[in-house]
Amino acid sequence: MTGGGLSFLHVQYLAIGALWTVCLSLIAFLGGGVAGGIVALCRISPNPLVRWIAIAWIQLIQGTPLLVVLFVCYFGLSIFGLELPALVAAGIAMVVYVSAYLGEIWRGCIEAVPRTQWEAAECLALSRAQRMRLVILPQAVRIATPPTVGFMVQIVKNTSLASIVGFVELVRTGQMINNSIFLPFQVYLLIAIFYFALCYPLSVWSRRLEQRLQFDNRPFSESPILP
Numbered sequence: 001m002t003g004g005g006l007s008f009l010h011v012q013y014l015a016i017g018a019l020w021t022v023c024l025s026l027i028a029f030l031g032g033g034v035a036g037g038i039v040a041l042c043r044i045s046p047n048p049l050v051r052w053i054a055i056a057w058i059q060l061i062q063g064t065p066l067l068v069v070l071f072v073c074y075f076g077l078s079i080f081g082l083e084l085p086a087l088v089a090a091g092i093a094m095v096v097y098v099s100a101y102l103g104e105i106w107r108g109c110i111e112a113v114p115r116t117q118w119e120a121a122e123c124l125a126l127s128r129a130q131r132m133r134l135v136i137l138p139q140a141v142r143i144a145t146p147p148t149v150g151f152m153v154q155i156v157k158n159t160s161l162a163s164i165v166g167f168v169e170l171v172r173t174g175q176m177i178n179n180s181i182f183l184p185f186q187v188y189l190l191i192a193i194f195y196f197a198l199c200y201p202l203s204v205w206s207r208r209l210e211q212r213l214q215f216d217n218r219p220f221s222e223s224p225i226l227p
Contacts, residue, residue, distance in 0.1 A: 017173030024090060029155055035096075035103070043104070062100050066097050066161055109141075142213065150203070170191055
């Protein structure tokens, strides 16, 4: 079918693609969050070998385009006889990509906890695991929340590259519709609107969390005087 304009069926089809984009984003964030937490803890490990392995992982992934990671996961693993579906390959690639970035973000947030907190925990004769679990990580989570939410926007937008390996998400759906009706401006404008609807609330949430963190961290002298 050629010609014509965008119909409700086309919009509905794009909405289904947007749902798959959200699905892949959740896989990337949840899987990458678990892996990123491990990378962050390895990055601050007292063991030099573990630290260097974590550094090498971060440098390797951050120095490699996500598109290459997608190709390696989809085509490279087939060399070893692993024929992965597009969703699985894209999910693995996104988890690998997100783990390196979240690992480094969270490492910085852990080290941003004031040194006095580390020293106070040591004075309480807590083990390293207890210091991290009871004192450091609760404060690091509070610091890490705004940049983590902000990075979720990048995760959502980067899922568009999964169309390269055949995963039918929002962009791939738009490509299929455009090949049918040949209205690229209308189709990709609608795709942009869908991405904006997904990403803008996350951006607003990230800014509000950052403002709240700055408000909570004000010196006592700047705090409002209580009656």
